[in-house]
Amino acid sequence: MLSKMIFSDTLPTWSLFLELFVVGLVVILAGAKFAKLADRLALLLNIGGGWIGLILLATVTSLPELVSGSTATTIGNVDLALGGIFGSCAFNITIIVLMNAVIGGGSVLRKVSPSHTLTSSFGLALIGLALFGLVVRSLINSSGQVAQLFEIAWALLILVAYLGCMRLVYRFEKSQTAALETAEDKAVQRVPGAMYLTLALLACVIVLASWWLACLGDVLSTHEIGIIGRPLGATFVGACFLALATSLPEIATSIAAIKLGNIDLALGNIFGSNMFNIFVIPVLKVVSLVNGQPVLLAQESVSTNDHMITGLTAILLTVIAVGGLTYKSRRTVLRRFGFDSVLISLTYICGMLLLLL
Numbered sequence: 001m002l003s004k005m006i007f008s009d010t011l012p013t014w015s016l017f018l019e020l021f022v023v024g025l026v027v028i029l030a031g032a033k034f035a036k037l038a039d040r041l042a043l044l045l046n047i048g049g050g051w052i053g054l055i056l057l058a059t060v061t062s063l064p065e066l067v068s069g070s071t072a073t074t075i076g077n078v079d080l081a082l083g084g085i086f087g088s089c090a091f092n093i094t095i096i097v098l099m100n101a102v103i104g105g106g107s108v109l110r111k112v113s114p115s116h117t118l119t120s121s122f123g124l125a126l127i128g129l130a131l132f133g134l135v136v137r138s139l140i141n142s143s144g145q146v147a148q149l150f151e152i153a154w155a156l157l158i159l160v161a162y163l164g165c166m167r168l169v170y171r172f173e174k175s176q177t178a179a180l181e182t183a184e185d186k187a188v189q190r191v192p193g194a195m196y197l198t199l200a201l202l203a204c205v206i207v208l209a210s211w212w213l214a215c216l217g218d219v220l221s222t223h224e225i226g227i228i229g230r231p232l233g234a235t236f237v238g239a240c241f242l243a244l245a246t247s248l249p250e251i252a253t254s255i256a257a258i259k260l261g262n263i264d265l266a267l268g269n270i271f272g273s274n275m276f277n278i279f280v281i282p283v284l285k286v287v288s289l290v291n292g293q294p295v296l297l298a299q300e301s302v303s304t305n306d307h308m309i310t311g312l313t314a315i316l317l318t319v320i321a322v323g324g325l326t327y328k329s330r331r332t333v334l335r336r337f338g339f340d341s342v343l344i345s346l347t348y349i350c351g352m353l354l355l356l357l
Contacts, residue, residue, distance in 0.1 A: 016220055020241070023212050024248050030205045031061060031252030035269075037199055038253070039260050044191050052265060054119060054169060057257075058272025060203045061249035062280075064210030065273075068246050069280050071211055073287045077218055078296060081284055082134075082307050084217070087243025089127055089274045089314035092250055093321055094348050099258050099266055100341040106331065107338025109324035113264050115173050117325045119271040122165040124318050126278040129158055131311040133281075134297070138304040143295045151296055155282035162279045206249055213245045247273075274318070306355060313351030320344050 035057065042052040065088050072081035099108050109116075133154040140147050220241060250273050257266035288296040324340030331339045 011219075011223065013223065016216065016223060020213070020216055020220075020245060023209050023216070024245055027064070027206055027209045027213075027245075027248040028252040030202050030209070031249035032256045034060060034199065034202045034206070034249070035253035035256035035265070036260065037195060037202070039257060039262050039265060041191065041195065041199075042262075042265065052268070054166075054268040054272035057253055057265065057269040058276055060199075060206065061253055061269060062273045062276040063203065063207050064213065064246035064249060065277050066280050066283060067207050067210040068213055068217065069284055070287045071215065072218060073284045073296070074291060075218060077221070078284070078298070079303055079306075080217055080221055082281075082302065083310065084243050084246055085277050085280055086127070086130075086307055086310040086314055088247050089123070089277050090310060090317055090348060090351060091243045091247045092270050092273050092277075093314070093317035094344055095247070095251055095254050095270055096267075096321060096324075097337070097341045097345050098251065099254060099263075100337050102255060102258050104336040106336075107324055107329055107340050108258075108263060109267075109321065109338065109340060110328040110330070111263070112267055112325070115169060116264070116267045116271055117322060118172055119165075119169055119268070119275065120318055120322050120325065122169065123271055123274040123278075124315060124322070126158065126161060126165070126275055127311055127314055127318070129161060130278050130281055131308060131315075133158075134302075134304055134307055134311075137297045138302075143298060147297075148294050151285055155285040158278060159282045162275060165275060210246055217241060217245070271321075274314070309351065309355050313347065313355075316347050316351070317344055320347065 038052055038057050041056070045052075065085055068084055069081040072078070072084065096108060100106075133150075137147065137150060137154070140150060250269055254266040254269055257263070257269065285296050288294075320340055320343045324338065329339055333339060333342050
């Protein structure tokens with residue numbers, strides 16, 4: 001945005017990436033501060049780290065996907081929006097590798113709350129539901145009432161599934177904590193009003209920076225890259241660059257939570273963010289209707305095969321994470337990483353290379 005205003009038609013590629021770096025840095029700093037406050041809030045309210053990560057941290061750190069997806073849909077770039085959603089779901093799982101690099105000692109999935117197995121499984125179901133809708137929509141070769149009704153039904157199904165999953169996770173968390181609570185554990189301390197205000201301000205900073213990133217992603221998707229002689233394309237920019245950019249809050253907050261010794265907070269953020277990402281799809285449908293576009297997934301504007309690659313990559317990565325949560329392997333690679341971290345890294349790289357090629 002700023003680069004385009006300064007350079008106009010002679011827009012250099014380096015200025016776009018520099019702007020992406022600066023805005024991304026803002027998101028990282030705001031996200032790290034938000035994680036520290038969320039950890040403090042969990043202690044004051046006596047709420048488990050996994051639950052506060054799933055509800056508060058995951059919702060706020062997923063606002064970039066909501067804002068960038070809505071912005072991309074408004075400007076008519078649905079490929080960028082969907083690429084950002086599925087790409088973010090894939091990239092979020094790779095944050096486990098970064099967490100592993102920070103603390104070492106093998107898999108970080110060994111000593112965590114059992115609720116993460118539930119949330120990661122629900123994430124799998126929601127991603128699968130989203131991909132199923134894309135495939136069925138691609139078979140409806142029209143933009144008439146049938147397509148419109150299907151998209152509305154698909155969006156409502158995702159919405160109901162998301163709310164149902166969140167309710168089940170809440171009940172599971174409540175039953176787990178109730179069995180371990182003592183009288184002292186139940187004590188809730190007063191939360192300073194300034195803390196809520198700071199959390200709200202940080203959330204606003206993250207949202208505004210995310211809107212900026214979405215606009216930059218739209219410019220980057222059509223900007224010709226000299227070294228390859230063509231634009232990167234909306235799907236690749238969405239699944240790779242925009243997904244990375246909008247996942248910066250998850251990276252910052254998860255690493256900050258790890259340094260605070262709260263692994264449950266970090267994992268709750270990751271798996272909760274993936275669930276919230278799919279919830280963005282019904283929001284995109286609403287944005288489409290408000291903008292006078294009765295059909296969100298117009299055949300000529302959606303690369304179904306590319307989104308299938310990205311979505312299936314996210315599913316494979318989540319399956320590996322579920323396996324790590326269940327098996328709890330003690331095996332280490334390079335004396336630091338868990339075997340699940342290695343599999344996650346290789347799967348993500350292969351998926352992105354397949355998408356690019």
